[in-house]
Amino acid sequence: xxxxxxxxxxxxxxxxxxxxxxxxxxxxxxxxxxxxxxxxxxxxxxxxxxxxxxxxxxxxxxxxxxxxxxxxxxxxxxxxxxxxxxxxxxxxxxxxxxxxxxxxxxxxxxxxxxxxxxxxxxxxxxxxxxxxxxxxxxxxxxxxxxxxxxxxxxxxxxxxxxxxxxxxxxxxxxxxxxxxxxxxxxxxxxxxxxxxxx
Amino acid sequence: xxxxxxxxxxxxxxxxxxxxxxxxxxxxxxxxxxxxxxxxxxxxxxxxxxxxxxxxxxxxxxxxxxxxxxxxxxxxxxxxxxxxxxxxxxxxxxxxxxxxxxxxxxxxxxxxxxxxxxxxxxxxxxxxxxxxxxxxxxxxxxxxxxxxxxxxxxxxxxxxxxxxxxxxxxxxxxxxxxxxxxxxxxxxxxxxxxxxxx
Ligand SMILES: [Zn+2]
Ligand SMILES: [Zn+2]
Numbered sequence: 001x002x003x004x005x006x007x008x009x010x011x012x013x014x015x016x017x018x019x020x021x022x023x024x025x026x027x028x029x030x031x032x033x034x035x036x037x038x039x040x041x042x043x044x045x046x047x048x049x050x051x052x053x054x055x056x057x058x059x060x061x062x063x064x065x066x067x068x069x070x071x072x073x074x075x076x077x078x079x080x081x082x083x084x085x086x087x088x089x090x091x092x093x094x095x096x097x098x099x100x101x102x103x104x105x106x107x108x109x110x111x112x113x114x115x116x117x118x119x120x121x122x123x124x125x126x127x128x129x130x131x132x133x134x135x136x137x138x139x140x141x142x143x144x145x146x147x148x149x150x151x152x153x154x155x156x157x158x159x160x161x162x163x164x165x166x167x168x169x170x171x172x173x174x175x176x177x178x179x180x181x182x183x184x185x186x187x188x189x190x191x192x193x194x195x196x197x198x
Numbered sequence: 199x200x201x202x203x204x205x206x207x208x209x210x211x212x213x214x215x216x217x218x219x220x221x222x223x224x225x226x227x228x229x230x231x232x233x234x235x236x237x238x239x240x241x242x243x244x245x246x247x248x249x250x251x252x253x254x255x256x257x258x259x260x261x262x263x264x265x266x267x268x269x270x271x272x273x274x275x276x277x278x279x280x281x282x283x284x285x286x287x288x289x290x291x292x293x294x295x296x297x298x299x300x301x302x303x304x305x306x307x308x309x310x311x312x313x314x315x316x317x318x319x320x321x322x323x324x325x326x327x328x329x330x331x332x333x334x335x336x337x338x339x340x341x342x343x344x345x346x347x348x349x350x351x352x353x354x355x356x357x358x359x360x361x362x363x364x365x366x367x368x369x370x371x372x373x374x375x376x377x378x379x380x381x382x383x384x385x386x387x388x389x390x391x392x393x394x395x396x
């Protein structure tokens with residue numbers, strides 16, 4: 001017996017993160033039984049997304065246009081501050097604070113020599129050309145507080161200093177509302193070394 | 199600004215059961231960043247599944263053929279026993295026990311007059327014509343032990359008796375390996391009323 005279309009669909013759904021055989025099967029029956037219209041819509045949008053969504057020519061985040069909706073904003077560009085993050089979701093998280101009015105640079109990862117991810121893979125030549133333009137006053141490093149994120153931040157900090165651009169790193173510490181005893185020791189040590197006088 | 203393709207995809211993914219805005223967003227970034235090939239494959243299989251998968255003409259389960267792979271089996275058909283279940287997943291569950299060698303009838307639901315689900319919606323006329331053929335010796339009722347499942351079982355039991363066909367109901371009780379104290383009272387009462395002499 002050749003593979004049935006039901007099996008093929010159960011298999012294909014497992015390309016989604018944290019979807020295993022059991023939940024894929026549940027999805028198949030749900031879609032076929034209750035929402036064929038939604039399934040067709042999903043099929044259509046998926047295909048268009050794969051073909052049409054690329055990277056912003058300025059900040060590298062996902063977008064279907066040449067420039068993302070933040071990079072086309074003249075006010076943000078004239079702000080002179082670039083915030084460097086690892087992933088597109090990080091942009092959304094920072095945007096939600098409504099505290100930042102500059103532009104972003106999305107690395108789409110972090111330096112990881114063992115996985116073959118060097119400066120080129122992170123588009124750091126593109127970032128360097130932006131830093132060399134003379135329009136940037138500050139680079140805010142918002143990579144993750146992991147070994148790789150810190151190494152990446154350090155690399156970009158050195159690069160920025162070549163152009164005499166001010167570099168800052170976002171603060172890491174005890175989350176607001178969090179309790180000390182539940183915070184891991186790495187975070188706590190960040191919290192100590194990053195302490196400020198009051 | 200019109201809705202971006204990213205937003206459209208995040209929206210479309212929420213047709214999947216238990217996928218909310220947060221996990222849909224994670225899926226979008228994962229697919230675009232790491233598995234565009236898988237996304238295209240999913241798009242393609244989804245569309246084919248919606249157009250090609252219908253219901254088995256004999257047992258009503260999902261299949262892309264006229265008859266599902268169980269209903270084309272002559273041995274199963276000549277067995278003379280029909281097991282009635284609510285959903286296609288129930289067929290899979292029973293098949294895993296490898297204890298049943300007859301055919302199934304999949305109601306695709308249960309009687310629920312308030313939701314407009316009557317005998318016609320469950321294909322009971324199709325089941326009745328099978329019962330009237332003279333080839334069926336027993337009907338095993340494996341609907342769920344819920345109020346609706348019991349009512350549906352009762353309805354089909356009455357129908358089967360009209361043709362002098364033996365009717366049985368699968369046993370409900372304490373799961374093997376389960377502990378009495380953790381079993382709900384409905385199950386426990388089933389377990390008592392279904393007790394057998396030893
Ligand atoms: Zn951009
Ligand atoms: Zn069938």
